Amino acid sequence: MSDAVLSVRDLVVGYGGRPVLNNIDLSLNANEVLCLIGHNGAGKSTLLKSLFGLVAPESGAILLNGEAVTPDPRGMTANGLSLVPEGRGVFPGMTVAETMKLGMWAAGVPEAERADRVDWVMSVLPVMKQFYDRRAGNLSGGQQQMVSIGRALLSKPRCLLMDEPSIGLAPKLFQDLLGPIRELQQSTGMSILLVEQNVREALKVSDRVVVMKSGEMTWEGLPSDLDDNSKLMELY
Numbered sequence: 001m002s003d004a005v006l007s008v009r010d011l012v013v014g015y016g017g018r019p020v021l022n023n024i025d026l027s028l029n030a031n032e033v034l035c036l037i038g039h040n041g042a043g044k045s046t047l048l049k050s051l052f053g054l055v056a057p058e059s060g061a062i063l064l065n066g067e068a069v070t071p072d073p074r075g076m077t078a079n080g081l082s083l084v085p086e087g088r089g090v091f092p093g094m095t096v097a098e099t100m101k102l103g104m105w106a107a108g109v110p111e112a113e114r115a116d117r118v119d120w121v122m123s124v125l126p127v128m129k130q131f132y133d134r135r136a137g138n139l140s141g142g143q144q145q146m147v148s149i150g151r152a153l154l155s156k157p158r159c160l161l162m163d164e165p166s167i168g169l170a171p172k173l174f175q176d177l178l179g180p181i182r183e184l185q186q187s188t189g190m191s192i193l194l195v196e197q198n199v200r201e202a203l204k205v206s207d208r209v210v211v212m213k214s215g216e217m218t219w220e221g222l223p224s225d226l227d228d229n230s231k232l233m234e235l236y
């Protein structure tokens with residue numbers, strides 16, 4: 001039996017009748033970080049959006065724990081999925097505390113559990129305590145990205161979709177940010193689908209890699225298969 005947490009079969013997604021994803025097949029397994037790479041416009045964000053219910057597929061199936069689902073953000077969150085959107089998606093005028101409060105409301109965290117939930121997120125990302133009462137617009141890019149990730153963790157997801165968390169961050173900062181998430185993933189068995197342009201850094205925290213080109217999956221392998229730069233160039 002497959003231990004896929006999330007999978008797609010023959011998925012076709014487009015905008016205004018123009019297909020962007022063509023018959024995609026992909027599985028995200030329990031307890032793995034799957035890195036999805038591909039050039040600009042390949043369709044990576046579109047895939048994540050369709051998995052989370054932000055874009056409706058034209059055809060094909062999305063399966064959560066083996067069951068076909070019609071994703072919508074609330075339903076997917078309730079079923080253990082969470083999205084760290086491209087571009088962070090934090091409101092500059094809100095403090096981190098307010099962002100977390102809104103995030104808990106959006107994720108449907110019961111009132112009685114909210115204080116514990118924030119404490120838990122802070123235990124995963126303790127650095128956030130240092131800027132908890134500051135407005136997101138006054139934070140650095142790395143701090144904003146941490147807020148975006150922290151917000152996505154509020155629902156205690158079993159499966160995290162991350163859309164280019166490294167954008168605008170120095171490589172060292174990327175590892176500081178992703179290190180605690182990799183630890184959490186390994187200790188809890190969470191699954192992560194990580195979309196990245198910063199391939200070298202992303203592969204350090206990944207178990208498996210898939211390559212997408214012009215809306216199609218063109219390669220699957222292990223991070224070590226891409227140690228050689230020429231192989232990476234050939235796939236891109």
Ligand SMILES: Nc1ncnc2c1ncn2[C@@H]1O[C@H](COP(=O)(O)OP(=O)(O)OP(=O)(O)O)[C@@H](O)[C@H]1O
Binds near residue numbers: 015
């Ligand atoms: N809302 C939209 N309406 C129309 N076309 C869109 C929309 N969003 C994306 N596209 C188009 O779909 C294609 C795939 O875009 P997508 O953002 O999924 O690619 P990507 O691989 O995530 O690229 P990037 O790395 O630049 O974010 C592109 O041609 C893009 O212009």
